[in-house]
Amino acid sequence: MAPSTQHSAPAFRPLYLQIKGLLIKNLEAAEWGPGEPIPSEIELATRFGVSQGTVRKAIDALAADNLVIRRQGKGTFVATHTEEKISMFRFLRIRRNDGRDEYPASRLVDVRRGKAAAEVARPLELKTGDPVITLRRVLDYGGEPAVLDDIVVPAQLFKGLTRAKVECHRGSIYSLFETEFGVRIVRAQERLRAVPSDQGSATLLRVAPGAPLLAVERVTYTYSDKPVEWRRGLCTTRHHHYLNELS
Amino acid sequence: MAPSTQHSAPAFRPLYLQIKGLLIKNLEAAEWGPGEPIPSEIELATRFGVSQGTVRKAIDALAADNLVIRRQGKGTFVATHTEEKISMFRFLRIRRNDGRDEYPASRLVDVRRGKAAAEVARPLELKTGDPVITLRRVLDYGGEPAVLDDIVVPAQLFKGLTRAKVECHRGSIYSLFETEFGVRIVRAQERLRAVPSDQGSATLLRVAPGAPLLAVERVTYTYSDKPVEWRRGLCTTRHHHYLNELS
DNA sequence: CAGTGGTCTAGACCACATC
């Protein structure tokens, strides 16, 4: 049960990173569900045959990656998108210009099954033509449409995804992924551009055709950098902006 | 010399955070310059009268904030913008669409002294009308203009900033701030919008007037969250995009 | 070789949450 020694000649991998890897494997295997506590540090230390301090470093690394949340006095919990309180804006960078924190209302426009276009297939590591499901939705802030999202996921991972299931779900879409399909979103990469609105987006967002929109292309990943979602958001920036912190 | 005990009743502040605070004070006081090593962990431990492990946690926290860089076997160094190798893209999120890493060439268009507009004064914590210096420059990628930057700094902090000084400096503008004015940029906040190009930006960026541009508004901060620069970048996204990682 | 940061351990104690 004890992990391999650290004295291996060519590639040195510290013990706590090996432990971290083992813990990630357990997360991937859904050993512990989102929102649930993982075993205590002491328990894991005896289980792996290392000191508590080493387990601690491993868990610290997991927490730094946002895979897990530490709560003093309570335990360490698997990160989840289903809790309303914390990290509501973890993957939502759109803010109102006036600074008020508002969580948008989602309006589902369309759900359809289709084949992956090349542009989508590559980032999702699919073959062109593989079956996908596309959701189209509008985010309203204070009743005003602000964002038009086209969300594409591989049909194979999301069997049984229907319009009804999306509409009756409360919470973010990643919360839906998590609870209904066991797909846990862990990180994302976004590319932003300014584009002119076309006919479809203009009417849905109630702007003039050709008006500048902020285009946000996102690929999201689960554990082990496996891509599971591609989306393009088109955002009016009359009353909103995209907020980013650099350090 | 030893920091206050941790047993204070109302607000508990761990020892390592107190040490971190002291180290930041030393950084603010320019005790150690950018790129220079700070004293070793052992040295600091004896100086502060704590264990090496506690100093280690303090430095770890500084490193997590990018105030300092650890280098095994060599020491811990004050973060700098003057090194070409690492963190060249730390505050530059614009990338080529084709994925090639290219560092843009900067072309200075204008340097002028003026008074702070309200829009600029508030984020810089100045009064409207306070003296400021405005730089205008264009970033070229492969000879093609891609970004138009208007950079505003308080004149009081940047005495002696002239066109010549900017032009003869090699390296990023934050490297100039650091070496010539002792101003160390530590973090930044950006707000992105899509806007139509006006006459001036259109000619400088060689796009049609009204073409969509990515507007990046940035406020940068030194230690203690003191704002020192406001800028607006206008970026063509024909061949480029703004890259962001979420986690 | 000596000096630096990096890892690992073992144990004591503190802060917080829950029963």
Add this chain to the structure above:
DNA sequence: ATGTGGTCTAGACCACTGG
């Protein structure tokens, strides 16, 4: 009172750098 994570210590040893 108990169990959790959080802090602090002291010491041993490892990996990396440079003279």
